[in-house]
Amino acid sequence: xTTGTPENPAEQLxxxxxxxxxxxxxIGLGNMGLPMAANLKAAGVAVTGYDLMPAAMAAAxxxxxxxxxxxxxxxxxxxxxxxxxxxxxxxxxxYQGDGAAEGLLDAARPGAIFLxxxxxxILEAQQAADLARAAGFRAADAPVSGGVVGxxxxxxxxxxxxxEEVFTAVRPILEIMGARVVHCGGSGLxxxxxxxNNMILAVSMIAVSEAFVLAEKLGLSHQAMxxxxxxxxxxxxxxxxxxxxxxxxxxxxxxxxxQPGFAGALMAKDLGLATNALEETGVQAQLGRMAAEMYRxxxxxxxxxxxxxxxxxQIRTASGTQPSSQEG
Amino acid sequence: xTTGTPENPAEQLxxxxxxxxxxxxxIGLGNMGLPMAANLKAAGVAVTGYDLMPAAMAAAxxxxxxxxxxxxxxxxxxxxxxxxxxxxxxxxxxYQGDGAAEGLLDAARPGAIFLxxxxxxILEAQQAADLARAAGFRAADAPVSGGVVGxxxxxxxxxxxxxEEVFTAVRPILEIMGARVVHCGGSGLxxxxxxxNNMILAVSMIAVSEAFVLAEKLGLSHQAMxxxxxxxxxxxxxxxxxxxxxxxxxxxxxxxxxQPGFAGALMAKDLGLATNALEETGVQAQLGRMAAEMYRxxxxxxxxxxxxxxxxxQIRTASGTQPSSQEG
Numbered sequence: 001x002t003t004g005t006p007e008n009p010a011e012q013l014x015x016x017x018x019x020x021x022x023x024x025x026x027i028g029l030g031n032m033g034l035p036m037a038a039n040l041k042a043a044g045v046a047v048t049g050y051d052l053m054p055a056a057m058a059a060a061x062x063x064x065x066x067x068x069x070x071x072x073x074x075x076x077x078x079x080x081x082x083x084x085x086x087x088x089x090x091x092x093x094x095y096q097g098d099g100a101a102e103g104l105l106d107a108a109r110p111g112a113i114f115l116x117x118x119x120x121x122i123l124e125a126q127q128a129a130d131l132a133r134a135a136g137f138r139a140a141d142a143p144v145s146g147g148v149v150g151x152x153x154x155x156x157x158x159x160x161x162x163x164e165e166v167f168t169a170v171r172p173i174l175e176i177m178g179a180r181v182v183h184c185g186g187s188g189l190x191x192x193x194x195x196x197n198n199m200i201l202a203v204s205m206i207a208v209s210e211a212f213v214l215a216e217k218l219g220l221s222h223q224a225m226x227x228x229x230x231x232x233x234x235x236x237x238x239x240x241x242x243x244x245x246x247x248x249x250x251x252x253x254x255x256x257x258x259q260p261g262f263a264g265a266l267m268a269k270d271l272g273l274a275t276n277a278l279e280e281t282g283v284q285a286q287l288g289r290m291a292a293e294m295y296r297x298x299x300x301x302x303x304x305x306x307x308x309x310x311x312x313x314q315i316r317t318a319s320g321t322q323p324s325s326q327e328g
Numbered sequence: 329x330t331t332g333t334p335e336n337p338a339e340q341l342x343x344x345x346x347x348x349x350x351x352x353x354x355i356g357l358g359n360m361g362l363p364m365a366a367n368l369k370a371a372g373v374a375v376t377g378y379d380l381m382p383a384a385m386a387a388a389x390x391x392x393x394x395x396x397x398x399x400x401x402x403x404x405x406x407x408x409x410x411x412x413x414x415x416x417x418x419x420x421x422x423y424q425g426d427g428a429a430e431g432l433l434d435a436a437r438p439g440a441i442f443l444x445x446x447x448x449x450i451l452e453a454q455q456a457a458d459l460a461r462a463a464g465f466r467a468a469d470a471p472v473s474g475g476v477v478g479x480x481x482x483x484x485x486x487x488x489x490x491x492e493e494v495f496t497a498v499r500p501i502l503e504i505m506g507a508r509v510v511h512c513g514g515s516g517l518x519x520x521x522x523x524x525n526n527m528i529l530a531v532s533m534i535a536v537s538e539a540f541v542l543a544e545k546l547g548l549s550h551q552a553m554x555x556x557x558x559x560x561x562x563x564x565x566x567x568x569x570x571x572x573x574x575x576x577x578x579x580x581x582x583x584x585x586x587q588p589g590f591a592g593a594l595m596a597k598d599l600g601l602a603t604n605a606l607e608e609t610g611v612q613a614q615l616g617r618m619a620a621e622m623y624r625x626x627x628x629x630x631x632x633x634x635x636x637x638x639x640x641x642q643i644r645t646a647s648g649t650q651p652s653s654q655e656g
Contacts, residue, residue: 122546145560159556180559184552192546193556196539200532200562203615207531210613211524214602217609218450218520224512228487228521231508232473233590234528236564262561274542281545284646285538286622287531287615294614318612 021045021172025078027071027094027104028118029056032144033084035151036117036177038063043176050074072107080173081108081137082115088124091116095131105135112137115170117158119143119269121276122188122195125161129187138166141190142174145197147262155179159197161190195274202271202291202308205238209312212245213319222247244309253307261307268292268299349373349500353406355399355422355432356446357384360472361412363479364445364505366391371504378402400435408501409436409465410443416452419444423459433463440465443498445486447471447597449604450516450523453489457515466494469518470502470509473525475590483507487525489518523605526598530619530636533566537640540573541647550575572637581635589635596620596627 023046026037033049034056040047041064049060050071057067068074071094075081081104085091095114097103104114114132116125116139129139140162150156156178160167167183174181184193211234215225226248230240242261243249253261260266271292278285295303298311316323351374354365361377362384368375369392377388378399385395396402399422403409409432413419423442425431432442442460444453444467457467468490478484484506488495495511502509512521539562543553554576558568570589571577581589599620606613623631626639644651 157556157560182552182556184556185548189546189548189552192543192548193553196543196548196553197557197560197562199542200535200539200557200564200567203535203538204528204532204562204564206615207528207535207619210531210611210616211528214527214605214609214611214613214616215520215524217611218517218605220513220517220520220524224510224517225521225524228485228510228512229525229528232485232525233565233570234525234532236528236532236566237561238564239528242561277542277546281542282647283538283542283545283649284643285542286618287534288538288542290614290618291535315612319610321611 021176022079022113022169023047023077024080024082024173025068025071025075025104025108026050026065026082026084027074028084029060029065030084030086031148032151034059034063034065035148036084036156037065039151039154039177040173041065045173045176048074048078071104072102075104075107075112077109078112080113080115080170082173083118085116085118087118088120088128091118091120091128092124092131095128105131105137108137110136113166113169114139115142115173116140117142117144119194119273120191121273122191123276123280125191126188129161138163138169139187140166140170141188142170143190143194144178145194146178147260150179151177158182159184159190159193161185161187161192191273192277195270195277198267198270199274199285199288199291201238202267202295203287204236205242205244205309206291206294206311206315208234208236208239209244209309209315212312213315213321216316216323217319217321238309242307242309244312253309254312258306258310260305261309264295264299264303264306264308264310267308268295268304271295349504350407350441350497351375351405352408352410352501353396353399353403353432353436354378354393354410354412355402356412357388357393358412358414359476360479362387362391362393363476364412364484365393367479367482367505368501369393373501373504376402376406399432400430403432403435403440405437406440408441408443408498410501411446413444413446415446416448416456419446419448419456420452420459423456433459433465436465438464441494441497442467443470443501444468445470445472447522447601448519449601450519451604451608453519454516457489466491466497467515468494468498469516470498471518471522472506473522474506475588478507479505486510487512487518487521489513489515489520519601520605523598523602526595527602527613527616527619529566530595530599530623531615532564533570533572533637534619534622534639534643536562536564536567537572537637537643540640541643541649544644544651545647545649566637570635570637572640581637582640586634586638586641588633589637592623592627592631592634592636592638595636596623596632599623
């Protein structure tokens, strides 16, 4: 929650609120979408949800989120048509419909904003926004980081690609679901910022893991390496918040057998999007590409469901070494 | 300077000081060694310096540092024989002498501590310490980070490999020259901690640079990328302190045409040491090795004298792109 948003705006509107919060049609009530929609509901937003999966619909109903019988019906009366879907293909298909079925663009009411919070290809995000604008709507991409924990707590970070006026219009809704909302530029640039961040994150996690494995082989303790690097020029979030060895950072997934956290499958997905962007732009990012390859291999095995910091085990295996006995 | 060390201990000894500061024979008065020796002198340490280069000897005399006519003479009366030399070969040669000339091990007085602050191969650091111990002396490796600026300001970080008792004995001297002194373990582990840190630093600087070049190609502004990543999981020192593009971090070398800072040649040297350690241990650090290759190529060109963050220009060149017009 952000400053100025009371715990229960249904009972007490924010003092600086001149207009009521926009209503939201929420398409995609999965692990992320469901708690995001629940936070909107709790904040007094008129939200109507829809998901293709009956289990997700039941979970939404159990949390008191009104649901519709179709995506189109969820969108029909909404000021904001919010999508939280697995891929760009899903988003564009939901917007356009597929063959017989109508799409969200056919169902939304005039003046609606299409707000896509999915993490998808930049070009697809721009294409989705173009489709919405061609149909007379406004559009924004606003991918998130922070995971399921952040979605439940309302502490997500949103990276928004939209015109200034559209950003201003969607911001109050995003601030209910997140703690940090950054306007990155025009359509697609929310996606761009997210993949830039996650490419750096992947590379730095592998670098930290390589250094820990080297330290183990050299007889340098995890704690000594952490004590030096965490206060020196090698400091990075991958070390000081998501430390890939147990001990130095008690809250890191390494202390709970790499339960995510941020799952390897999701990192591999994001790095696939980064690789697409590198290919489309011709940028020679050798470390980014190598990290993408490593996480693709990681996610094809048991890494898919582990925290991405478990990549250190792959580096140990490749190095023919065992976890240091100082662990655990 | 650390807490408890007065501005001028020659006039006022630290209140918690039970014994006088040990005397130091300081071998190697280069860009780093000279200001380090000057800080010892200013703190009231009896320091005697020596360097093979006449210009360095003249510079030392100009700063009021007593000099000797040989390394052996500088070491003869010292409690601590401190070396600050370019490579492990130099350190071992200085310890042992070469052919006709005697070495420091022949000249030092009983009970002396051999304190090597050079950044050298781990195996050579261990070999140097073994030589000192075999000759009846105590030994420590204590490579530094913080560069010439840190050496002048007395804000270096020392990573110390030594037995506990030796660490305790050299600590007061190191605390005069540095702001942070970390005991990393036994002989060689100071070197180990430094190369682990610098391997992470090199990889994260390249990752940040790759992400900025991608951002440029995608139309995402430097400031927007910085605003997102600096507060997100991609945060790292390479971005938030040594940002490779001008603007977001005014103190970073990118704002002064990549004047170092930390020169490419020094990063390439440290990564050479890291590569040696990877080969000796069999650790498969793919990103670390690729970063070492990139910095080796960088330092063979004009990167040698530029800050290591100028690697971003190499990535732009490889990507066939120009610095974004938002710079400068």
